[in-house]
Amino acid sequence: METTLSAPVIFFAAIFTNNILLANFLGMCSFLAISRELKSAVGLGLAVTFVMTCTTAINFLVYHHLLVPFGLVHFRYIVFIIVIAAFVQLVEMVIDRYSPALYVVLGVFLPLITVNCAILGVCLFMIIRHYNFIQSVAYGFGGGLGWLLAITALAGIREKIRKAPIPKALEGPGISLIVAGLMALSFMAFSGMIQIG
Amino acid sequence: MVQLALGLLSISALAAFLALLLEAAHAVLADYGECRISINEGEKELTVQGGGKLLGTLMDQGIFIPSACGGRGSCGLCKVQVLDGGGPILPTETPYMDEKEIAEQVRLSCQVRVRNDLLIRIPEEFFLIKEYTAVVAGLRPLTHNIKEVHLKLVDPPEITFKPGQFIQFQVPEYPGCPEPVYRAYSIASPAVLRTEIKLVITRVEHGLATTYIHTLLKEGDTVRINGPYGDFYLRHSEREMILIGTGSGLAPLMSILHQMADEKIDRRATLYFGVRAKADLFYQEEIQTLAERIPGLTYVPVLSDPAREDAWEGETGYVTDAVARRVADASDMEAYLCGNPLMINAAVDILKSKGLPEDRIFYDKFA
Numbered sequence: 001m002e003t004t005l006s007a008p009v010i011f012f013a014a015i016f017t018n019n020i021l022l023a024n025f026l027g028m029c030s031f032l033a034i035s036r037e038l039k040s041a042v043g044l045g046l047a048v049t050f051v052m053t054c055t056t057a058i059n060f061l062v063y064h065h066l067l068v069p070f071g072l073v074h075f076r077y078i079v080f081i082i083v084i085a086a087f088v089q090l091v092e093m094v095i096d097r098y099s100p101a102l103y104v105v106l107g108v109f110l111p112l113i114t115v116n117c118a119i120l121g122v123c124l125f126m127i128i129r130h131y132n133f134i135q136s137v138a139y140g141f142g143g144g145l146g147w148l149l150a151i152t153a154l155a156g157i158r159e160k161i162r163k164a165p166i167p168k169a170l171e172g173p174g175i176s177l178i179v180a181g182l183m184a185l186s187f188m189a190f191s192g193m194i195q196i197g
Numbered sequence: 198m199v200q201l202a203l204g205l206l207s208i209s210a211l212a213a214f215l216a217l218l219l220e221a222a223h224a225v226l227a228d229y230g231e232c233r234i235s236i237n238e239g240e241k242e243l244t245v246q247g248g249g250k251l252l253g254t255l256m257d258q259g260i261f262i263p264s265a266c267g268g269r270g271s272c273g274l275c276k277v278q279v280l281d282g283g284g285p286i287l288p289t290e291t292p293y294m295d296e297k298e299i300a301e302q303v304r305l306s307c308q309v310r311v312r313n314d315l316l317i318r319i320p321e322e323f324f325l326i327k328e329y330t331a332v333v334a335g336l337r338p339l340t341h342n343i344k345e346v347h348l349k350l351v352d353p354p355e356i357t358f359k360p361g362q363f364i365q366f367q368v369p370e371y372p373g374c375p376e377p378v379y380r381a382y383s384i385a386s387p388a389v390l391r392t393e394i395k396l397v398i399t400r401v402e403h404g405l406a407t408t409y410i411h412t413l414l415k416e417g418d419t420v421r422i423n424g425p426y427g428d429f430y431l432r433h434s435e436r437e438m439i440l441i442g443t444g445s446g447l448a449p450l451m452s453i454l455h456q457m458a459d460e461k462i463d464r465r466a467t468l469y470f471g472v473r474a475k476a477d478l479f480y481q482e483e484i485q486t487l488a489e490r491i492p493g494l495t496y497v498p499v500l501s502d503p504a505r506e507d508a509w510e511g512e513t514g515y516v517t518d519a520v521a522r523r524v525a526d527a528s529d530m531e532a533y534l535c536g537n538p539l540m541i542n543a544a545v546d547i548l549k550s551k552g553l554p555e556d557r558i559f560y561d562k563f564a
Contacts, residue, residue, distance in 0.1 A: 071200065072203075072207060075204065082211070082212060082215060086216075086218065093223065093226040096226075096227075097226045097227070097312075100284050100287060100310065100312075101284075101287055101288065104288055104289050105288055
């Protein structure tokens, strides 16, 4: 059963109404860890967007042209993970070669994209929701941009509140979680427009 | 059965394909080929395999850059000027740099990777830094917690250093110390004795290196050191000198005094040596001998907490208090300080208040 939503609608929904971070709460660890500074948050967000878009496309092809024809659908988790891991490794090599500064900023969080649940989540949603190739890529790209938007917003807010008189017990992760919660609430306002999940 | 074989085969084929892809990418992306490193405007040209960190690459070529943390980017010592080919400065380096250094393209060599041909500039004396094997010729307790370690150099058999400089001592693996660590110690012996050096080492409670040196090291053992390092050495001038040392911080000052005696440098100088009680004073005979050879030398031992049986009539209090009492106007002097950072900070403040410009205060902080 194919979904009737058009690719641009899915793309839009993935950014706003079904933001992978703020609606599904996937990919929280690096969201909280790398959001202290705007610059590195944007860098990681772009890396996630890139990896998410590409792995969604590759995993779509692998799923529909390898796993389904050979009846290997039950292997999908391990296959998706392998593809994501290999792709991240590739991206890491490219960044190390061409952008040493970004490589150092991202540090251990670049390899951690391998197990960023948002990326596997997008691949699985694409299967569950029966997207075609174009829809999947639109969803992957939108999902990545949504993740980028969320982490950029959080990093911007965290930079602003650095000098704010925050109660001692809430400093650091505490206030970040509260901010993330409020952001999720405000993103809920979009949900009336369209629903894809 | 066929289903199972087919499944295994497809998954393996996919994994193999990805592995091949990564292997190919690695061969293309991580291969930097041979790179040329030109040091000090062509004074030395190296051809090296690219891909490694500059610090390690230079070390493999026998050029040692001072480093205390082993390339982790946490000590900030391994600075070199990378004039071309180093790429932009990394966020892991900026905390150790001031604006002037950034403008001069100073980099931490443990963070810069050799990706292409490099043009670098390093201080001339780094060429003198080598790795040495040495044999422990003697171990002598100087006080209850300070030992003198006497090393005879084996390979290379001679060292050239400036009095006041330090070496790094490699502590090998031993139970309680899982990997070799390096610790810096000043050389206390005269520079003219090129075949041997003496180190003065205070035992630090639970210290990896000092525990090894104080409990496990024996006469006849072979050790590895590298050096010399540091910009703490005697400057050429006619100015009167103030030398201040606390505890094992006396070591580099001893080497400087030996230099003055050996080279017949006739400058007025006062050595302030601060320790807790009389039992903590050491090298007293050596200092007496030096005082006879250096006409302008005055020696002022200062005890911060003399024992009753010491019957001490000399200076008491912190060594900096004694300096404050005895020096009226330091504006035309030169100061050499060595010891714990608290003493040095206090001494710098006092000397500045006595009119001594900061660029004539030289120090070596034992952290």
